[in-house]
Amino acid sequence: MASVMEIYQLLPKTNCKECGKSTCMAFAVDLLSRKVKVGDCPPLVREDKYKANYEKLSGMFTPVDNVTETGLIVHADKCIGCGNCVVACPVNVAADPMGAGSGKAPTCDRIILKVEDGIVKAMNVQECRRFGENKILCVACIDTCPTKAIEFV
Amino acid sequence: MGFGQFLSAPETKLRIVTYRDVFQDSAKVASIFGEDYEKLSAVIKLDPQDISKLSIKEGDTLILKNSFGKVIVKALNSGYDHSHTGTAYMVNSPWSNALVPEDSGGTGVPDFKDFEVLASSAKGGKVTGIKEII
Amino acid sequence: MENDYYVCTGCALLCDDIGVELEGGKLNKVHTACRKGFAFMKGCTNPMECAVNGERTDIDSAIKEAASILRNAERPLIFGHANSSSGAQKKAIDIARKTNGFIDDTSSFCQGPMVEAIMEGKLKTCTLDDVRHKADVIIYWGADPANSHPRHMSRYSYFPRGKERQRGWEEDRTAITIDVRKSDTAEICGQNGFYQIPVKGDAEFMDAMVSALSGKIPKTSYDLDKKKLLELASILKKAKFGVIFAGLGMVYALDDREPLYKLMDKLNSVSNFHLIPMAGHYNMRGFNENLFEETGYINRVKFSGEEVLHGPEYSVVEALRQKAVDAALVIGADPLSSLPRSVVRYLEEIPLIVIDPCHTLTSVKANVTIPCGLVGVETGGSAVRMDGIEIEVKQIVDTDRLSDEEIMTRISEAL
Ligand code: SF4
Numbered sequence: 123m124a125s126v127m128e129i130y131q132l133l134p135k136t137n138c139k140e141c142g143k144s145t146c147m148a149f150a151v152d153l154l155s156r157k158v159k160v161g162d163c164p165p166l167v168r169e170d171k172y173k174a175n176y177e178k179l180s181g182m183f184t185p186v187d188n189v190t191e192t193g194l195i196v197h198a199d200k201c202i203g204c205g206n207c208v209v210a211c212p213v214n215v216a217a218d219p220m221g222a223g224s225g226k227a228p229t230c231d232r233i234i235l236k237v238e239d240g241i242v243k244a245m246n247v248q249e250c251r252r253f254g255e256n257k258i259l260c261v262a263c264i265d266t267c268p269t270k271a272i273e274f275v
Numbered sequence: 276m277g278f279g280q281f282l283s284a285p286e287t288k289l290r291i292v293t294y295r296d297v298f299q300d301s302a303k304v305a306s307i308f309g310e311d312y313e314k315l316s317a318v319i320k321l322d323p324q325d326i327s328k329l330s331i332k333e334g335d336t337l338i339l340k341n342s343f344g345k346v347i348v349k350a351l352n353s354g355y356d357h358s359h360t361g362t363a364y365m366v367n368s369p370w371s372n373a374l375v376p377e378d379s380g381g382t383g384v385p386d387f388k389d390f391e392v393l394a395s396s397a398k399g400g401k402v403t404g405i406k407e408i409i
Numbered sequence: 410m411e412n413d414y415y416v417c418t419g420c421a422l423l424c425d426d427i428g429v430e431l432e433g434g435k436l437n438k439v440h441t442a443c444r445k446g447f448a449f450m451k452g453c454t455n456p457m458e459c460a461v462n463g464e465r466t467d468i469d470s471a472i473k474e475a476a477s478i479l480r481n482a483e484r485p486l487i488f489g490h491a492n493s494s495s496g497a498q499k500k501a502i503d504i505a506r507k508t509n510g511f512i513d514d515t516s517s518f519c520q521g522p523m524v525e526a527i528m529e530g531k532l533k534t535c536t537l538d539d540v541r542h543k544a545d546v547i548i549y550w551g552a553d554p555a556n557s558h559p560r561h562m563s564r565y566s567y568f569p570r571g572k573e574r575q576r577g578w579e580e581d582r583t584a585i586t587i588d589v590r591k592s593d594t595a596e597i598c599g600q601n602g603f604y605q606i607p608v609k610g611d612a613e614f615m616d617a618m619v620s621a622l623s624g625k626i627p628k629t630s631y632d633l634d635k636k637k638l639l640e641l642a643s644i645l646k647k648a649k650f651g652v653i654f655a656g657l658g659m660v661y662a663l664d665d666r667e668p669l670y671k672l673m674d675k676l677n678s679v680s681n682f683h684l685i686p687m688a689g690h691y692n693m694r695g696f697n698e699n700l701f702e703e704t705g706y707i708n709r710v711k712f713s714g715e716e717v718l719h720g721p722e723y724s725v726v727e728a729l730r731q732k733a734v735d736a737a738l739v740i741g742a743d744p745l746s747s748l749p750r751s752v753v754r755y756l757e758e759i760p761l762i763v764i765d766p767c768h769t770l771t772s773v774k775a776n777v778t779i780p781c782g783l784v785g786v787e788t789g790g791s792a793v794r795m796d797g798i799e800i801e802v803k804q805i806v807d808t809d810r811l812s813d814e815e816i817m818t819r820i821s822e823a824l
């Protein structure tokens with residue numbers, strides 16, 4: 123994913139406040155965490171001279187309708203269903219050591235990630251280590267993905 | 276079309292290395308005659324420097340030819356962080372196979388993964404369709 | 410539960426833990442198969458019809474016509490086999506024998522040399538289950554399983570915990586990619602685990618590794634990070650159970666196997682290394698083993714009465730280039746898609762029979778097309794995984810199409 127700076131560079135950088143934020147930088151930060159959409163910046167949509175940047179940004183932020191409570195997003199178009207994340211996820215390993223946690227078909231339904239119709243599906247996301255009281259910055263599913271199909275926002 | 280149009284397109288020699296891609300493979304089992312398969316197959320991935328050397332833009336079409344065949348494919352930026360000028364990547368497909376040298380030196384194994392082509396801008400020419408290859 | 414699992418024939422991993430949900434006799438949901446496997450099981454959108462010279466016909470007439478083409482030919486080519494069941498492969502060998510034909514499969518221009526070396530005992534090998542339970546150093550050489558065998562790393566080679574690898578991949582395993590480009594697999598191995606070599610630089614790299622393993626300064630004609638290579642040597646030396654997955658990148662880059670033999674010898678004198686060829690199609694290895702059993706050769710065979718001839722001149726590529734064959738039966742492969750255009754053009758000049766579930770580039774040019782069921786979904790059979798383990802493949806849904814084995818049996822009988 124792009125950095126805040128890269129996103130900022132593509133915005134009008136006029137701090138016009140039309141989006142309701144105080145600066146373009148603030149908008150960039152919210153965009154990165156997907157609190158706002160690219161189209162929420164009126165001049166970007168309206169003015170021809172920003173057209174190229176608008177398209178670039180839209181390409182970077184393809185709409186996702188399956189953001190989970192923990193912010194876990196699976197980019198289904200990128201996922202190859204390899205199951206790397208499934209076997210790497212510590213929650214999967216704890217819940218189903220001989221099945222999903224061993225790279226095989228899941229044998230219980232308390233796991234977070236599994237592959238269905240060739241693409242990974244997230245469930246029980248409240249169990250994710252990034253969530254809840256003792257949350258940690260787990261990156262097991264991100265690091266093992268060959269196509270960067272999993273993202274947290 | 277003036278004569279000059281043919282003169283001005285710079286030609287570049289490229290070494291082609293082929294590879295596999297799971298999305299393209301999946302499209303193939305759905306239908307080798309399908310649009311998706313063509314879209315994912317008829318492409319060549321170039322170093323940005325080669326793209327400018329050919330005076331084309333990413334997404335333009337390129338004519339690739341050698342004494343074994345000729346195809347038109349879409350040029351893409353490889354996106355690799357190392358420079359690889361003079362070498363370009365093509366996914367293994369009927370498009371790449373149209374250019375693979377037939378002479379296997381008697382070994383029975385053609386050079387699928389390493390061969391040379393001459394590339395030049397197709398000046399907007401359409402990508403070769405699968406039916407034209409066979 | 411156990412019995413409800415099916416086998417995916419999408420690649421030579423033959424994953425045998427696939428769950429399915431059916432609706433109205435059709436696949437509705439597929440569990441645990443990867444993107445490629447799911448696409449494979451769902452089947453194609455362009456099934457092949459039963460036809461003779463472009464006219465639709467019934468299966469009996471098509472089989473009769475196929476048999477008559479083969480009977481009238483003096484030197485037919487029976488080619489393909491990588492995507493067909495072992496039963497069909499054995500019948501194909503019968504047919505080649507009966508017709509004094511050439512028989513060859515896709516390994517002829519793919520993993521053949523590696524499989525041959527293994528069957529002849531020249532390379533030490535192991536099973537994928539060994540890898541999963543024991544391997545601590547895993548090398549993907551000219552191989553990109555993330556694209557060719559998507560579940561390779563998650564099921565066997567890197568991520569799963571195994572009997573002697575309980576602590577998971579971060580602590581217990583080291584994965585290394587040696588390749589000409591930074592593939593998706595290389596991305597997973599990280600900067601430290603990726604060794605980039607020039608195109609066709611494999612043999613030299615093997616020599617350099619042998620030097621490094623012998624404590625000598627490695628030399629190559631190309632630029633190489635010597636320090637990194639020495640680090641690699643020390644990782645390999647410490648390996649308790651090492652495995653090299655040989656991909657097509659390695660196979661095509663080697664003019665002969667000597668440098669690889671030398672490297673494997675060296676590795677096995679300092680530690681413990683195995684090699685598994687990354688067979689692509691689900692039953693290529695099966696064909697190699699079946700033909701080996703019958704003839705002592707894994708591919709590139711011509712029958713001539715009692716005699717069995719073998720050599721590069723009997724390879725599919727040379728047979729077509731030299732126009733040495735006068736008819737062809739293609740099953741479980743699509744040579745028009747996978748071979749150089751200039752080589753396969755000759756197929757259009759001779760009577761051609763294609764047996765496949767789907768239309769292929771080859772079937773477009775065929776005189777006789779006979780549709781068969783999709784093995785692993787519509788019909789069963791057996792197949793051999795990339796590591797040589799035989800796997801029983803079950804039928805999932807009903808079909809009115811014959812299995813590839815039934816079709817080959819009937820052609821053989823009609824000869
Ligand atoms: S962040 Fe960790 S716990 Fe959460 S889904 Fe990914 S691997 Fe599992």
Ligand code: SF4
Pocket residue numbers: 196200201202203204205206207208237241242263266267268269270271272
């Ligand atoms: S690791 Fe990535 S590509 Fe593989 S199944 Fe998980 S999300 Fe999909």
Ligand code: SF4
Pocket residue numbers: 417418419420421422423424441442443444445446447558559560561
């Ligand atoms: S890795 Fe191969 S055998 Fe396993 S599910 Fe994917 S395509 Fe099928």
